Structure formats: structure tokens, C-alpha cells
Amino acid sequence: MNWRARQSSQHPAASCGHGYNLAVALQQSAHLALTRDDVERSAALLAEAQPWVRGAGSRILSWGWCSLVGSLAVRHRRWAVAVQLLASAIRFRADDGLLPDEKDLAGEQAELDGARAALGDAAYEEAWATGTGLSEAQALDLATVELAAYQP
Numbered sequence: 815m816n817w818r819a820r821q822s823s824q825h826p827a828a829s830c831g832h833g834y835n836l837a838v839a840l841q842q843s844a845h846l847a848l849t850r851d852d853v854e855r856s857a858a859l860l861a862e863a864q865p866w867v868r869g870a871g872s873r874i875l876s877w878g879w880c881s882l883v884g885s886l887a888v889r890h891r892r893w894a895v896a897v898q899l900l901a902s903a904i905r906f907r908a909d910d911g912l913l914p915d916e917k918d919l920a921g922e923q924a925e926l927d928g929a930r931a932a933l934g935d936a937a938y939e940e941a942w943a944t945g946t947g948l949s950e951a952q953a954l955d956l957a958t959v960e961l962a963a964y965q966p
Contacts, residue, residue, distance in 0.1 A: 834875065837866035841878050848882065853889045856882070857964040864961065868954060876950050877906035883957040885925060886964060893929040894941040895960050900926060901945025902953035 840863035847856035860882055867879045884899030900922065907914070914922065930938040948956065 833866040834870045834872060837863045837870055837875050837879075840866075841875070841882060844882050848885055848889075851889075853886060854964075857886055857961060860886070860961055861965055864958065873906055873910055873950060874912070876954055877903040877910075880906075880953045880957045881922075883961050887960055888925045888928065890964070891932065892960070893932045894937065895956065897926065897929045897933070897938060897941035898945035898948065899953065899957055899960065900929075901942045902948045902956075905946045906950065906953070 840859050844856040844859035844863065847853075847859060860879065863879065867875045880899045881903035884896045884903060887893075887896035887899060904922075913919075929941075933941065945953075
């Protein structure tokens with residue numbers, strides 16, 4: 815199968831019910847790219863995952879995707895959007911009773927601390943309140959718009 819076929823929303827894995835697994839694999843690859851500071855690759859992988867994230871109807875995929883796009887926003891110094899996306903992902907995760915491991919939690923906290931330092935307390939708190947107030951659909955919409963800004 816060629817690369818263009820894999821990028822298509824008609825990917826055979828998706829038509830066989832494997833879209834969820836494909837979205838998970840793409841998100842994991844995007845996370846790995848971010849840990850290696852390959853922001854462009856991470857953005858491309860997240861863009862590829864987007865149709866399956868939205869189509870799967872899984873809150874776990876949604877908050878994972880929003881969190882990763884939030885991390886991209888941090889890398890681009892788009893602080894308010896980063897805080898909104900990270901706050902929404904944290905709230906969804908907490909609502910589902912899922913906690914990150916200590917390493918991921920430390921990385922997330924470092925991103926949020928950087929955003930607070932850049933925005934100041936008042937703007938940070940406003941962005942946090944906005945993010946925690948977003949519905950899943952609103953958070954996905956915000957992440958979609960943010961991710962589109964990084965595409966060539």
C-alpha cells in the first residue's frame with residue numbers, strides 16, 4: 815500500500831473496524847516525535863489521525879489527541895490555546911478516572927508552568943477556565959483549527 819492510500823480516510827484498516835487502533839498508533843507515533851522534538855512530524859501524524867479520532871467516538875482518543883495538539887501549541891508558543899487544550903484533556907481524563915504516569919505528568923506540568931510564566935497568572939487562569947469548560951466537541955474543534963495552522 816502506498817503512502818497516499820494510508821493518508822486517505824478510506825484506509826483499509828478503518829473500513830475493517832481498525833480505525834481506533836490506527837488512531838492510537840498514530841497518536842503514539844506523534845507523541846514519540848514530540849519527545850524527539852520533531853514537531854513537524856508530530857503535526858503530520860496528528861493530522862493523519864484526526865479523522866479516526868473524530869470518527870471513533872472515544873473520549874480516550876479525544877483527550878489524548880487534544881493533549882498532543884496542546885503540546886504542539888506549547889512548542890509554537892501559542893500559550894492560551896495550549897492551556898485551553900491541555901486543561902480540557904486533563905478534565906476529560908479526570909472525568910474518566912484515568913491518571914497519567916509520573917513521567918507524563920511531569921512533562922505536562924512543565925508545559926503548563928511555561929505557559930503560566932509566559933501568560934501571567936490572570937491570563938493563564940482565564941485560559942484554564944475556558945479549557946475546562948469546553949465540551950468534547952468544542953475541544954476537538956479547537957484542536958482541529960490549531961493543528962491546521964501547522965500544516966504546509
